[in-house]
Amino acid sequence: MTRLAFIGGGNMARSLIGGLLKTGVAPATLSVAEPLAEARQSLGRDFGIACYAENRLAVAEAEVILLAVKPQVMPAIHADLRDILQRNRPLLISIAAGVRLDQLERWFGTTLPIVRCMPNTPALIGAGATGLCANSRVSPAQKAQAQHILDAAGITRWIDDEALMDTVTALSGSGPAYFFALVEALEAAAVAQGLPRGTARALAAQTCLGAGRMLVDGGEDPAVLRQRVTSPHGTTQAALESFSADGLPHIVARAVAAATRRGAELAAELDRLP
Ligand SMILES: NC(=O)C1=CN([C@@H]2O[C@H](COP(=O)(O)OP(=O)(O)OC[C@H]3O[C@@H](n4cnc5c(N)ncnc54)[C@H](OP(=O)(O)O)[C@@H]3O)[C@@H](O)[C@H]2O)C=CC1
Ligand SMILES: O=C(O)[C@@H]1CCC=N1
Secondary structure, three states: OOOEEEEOOOHHHHHHHHHHHHOOOOHHHEEEEOOOHHHHHHHHHHHOOEEEOOHHHHOOOOOEEEEOOOHHHHHHHHHHHHHHHHHHOOEEEEOOOOOOHHHHHHHHOOOOOEEEEEOOHHHHHOOEEEEEEEOOOOOHHHHHHHHHHHHOOEEEEEOOOHHHHHHHHHHHHOHHHHHHHHHHHHHHHHHHOOOOHHHHHHHHHHHHHHHHHHHHHHOOOHHHHHHHHOOOOOHHHHHHHHHHHOOHHHHHHHHHHHHHHHHHHHHHHHHOOO
């Protein structure tokens, strides 16, 4: 089994580790480097994997290293890893928003095989969605290896044009938060009309789940599913006309554009570092 080391044991590492273990990956094949003692303890307790305070210890045996730190931390970790990466030549996978393949090559080594990908937090329950792209050093076998790791967390799609990875980030990387925000807003609207909060939360969340399952399991066009809910001159039509009058598609397009722009800005900020 592939030995996989995570650098950074935060939200996303937890989601991916949880997803991998649910598919039967052996805990002994995983390791994680995490500076915070409390986080190391909880990762060890929850997942039974080896946790290290030092990056170089976590990656010593790894065939694949998954970088799960904030974009701003990336340049700082290369000093810990560069030598061992040059020696062992593992496959490097980065999940950092915005960070480009050429930046990763500059920090970690221009001849290393590197995959840039963008998963999302539903990976924790095996319902993640990941876009991936690879540099020219990644062999077909390593591509399959990276895909296998991310497939454990949900669906995967290869993105040929790296420039579109910021769009993927804005769509599915950040996307779970958009749906949570919509559920929060639905709950607040129903509570404002007098529904008990617990009931409003349960009904809103289950509606989100039900709609998601219909989209994924049935594979039907969302527009067709929407039309089926919308009786002529009924309640849904009234709500959708209100969305339309308030410019919902425009609001969403602006939000996705803002997230996409932010991805590019994160990379530009790293380019400006000395
Ligand atoms: N959250 C999400 O939904 C998604 C996030 N991403 C990407 O994943 C990456 C991680 O995000 P997320 O998990 O949310 O962030 P977190 O802050 O939760 O996790 C990052 C972890 O890295 C640790 N860390 C900090 N410095 C170092 C270091 N020098 N060496 C090793 N570990 C270190 C942090 O420890 P400490 O807390 O002590 O600083 C923290 O536990 C980001 O690049 C983000 O863009 C991608 C897809 C979705
Ligand atoms: O908000 C962020 O920057 C990260 C990347 C995608 C989801 N969370």
